[in-house]
Amino acid sequence: MSSARRARRGWFSKNVAALASLVVTVPLAGWWTTQSDYKSWYDAEPRDAVVVADGGTPYEGAVWYAASVEENPEPKRAGAADPLPPGTTRIRVHFRLKLDDLKVLDEPGLGGCQVHLRAPDGRIWDEDILADDYQDRPNGCTGGYDEKPESWRGPLAQYYVKPVAGKPYETVAVFVVPKSVAAGVQPTITWATELPEYLAFPR
Numbered sequence: 001m002s003s004a005r006r007a008r009r010g011w012f013s014k015n016v017a018a019l020a021s022l023v024v025t026v027p028l029a030g031w032w033t034t035q036s037d038y039k040s041w042y043d044a045e046p047r048d049a050v051v052v053a054d055g056g057t058p059y060e061g062a063v064w065y066a067a068s069v070e071e072n073p074e075p076k077r078a079g080a081a082d083p084l085p086p087g088t089t090r091i092r093v094h095f096r097l098k099l100d101d102l103k104v105l106d107e108p109g110l111g112g113c114q115v116h117l118r119a120p121d122g123r124i125w126d127e128d129i130l131a132d133d134y135q136d137r138p139n140g141c142t143g144g145y146d147e148k149p150e151s152w153r154g155p156l157a158q159y160y161v162k163p164v165a166g167k168p169y170e171t172v173a174v175f176v177v178p179k180s181v182a183a184g185v186q187p188t189i190t191w192a193t194e195l196p197e198y199l200a201f202p203r
Helices: 016-043 102-106 151-160
Strands: 048-051 057-059 062-071 088-098 113-118 124-126 169-178 186-191 197-200
Touching: 048 057, 088 113, 088 186, 113 169, 124 169
Parallel strands: 048 197
Antiparallel strands: 057 062, 062 088, 088 169, 113 124, 113 186, 186 197
16 A cells, blocks of 8 residues: 555645635725725715805705905904914905795704805815904804894894894804915805705805
């Protein structure tokens, strides 16, 4: 009888099919994860502008009108304003809108708005919610809630009453931006439920 024995199969030769499948599945899983993350980021970017026309543009249950922009506005209350970082300035934006049905105020869409300034190069600034001395109207898209406006608000006090169906009301947003972009920034409003669409207000 021969004393020769058959050689044992090594680990690699036993698992060649599994290793071959890893060569395919690992890059595929990486690609899928990267593609999924990119899609989530891409869908959340405000890139599809709905431009507000001079005569008004319906959106999110309201009619939106042209916004007005003030650079380096004066405070509306007496007192020392907080100093700004070097090379920056304030921007105050007044938004005008009208509701035909006040139920829109209670829906999450209108109340979930986020107000921004957008530079031509794509940079975005959020509003400065602490700039109380410069807010001469209520901020946020749902308007004011005061039955009797505070005296310091002066002749613009009518904008502080609760919104009335069929009548335009105004809101305000204050921003701090670099002076180098102040002349070119554009007011915008986004809703998480509407992205990638956003409202753009030409200057």
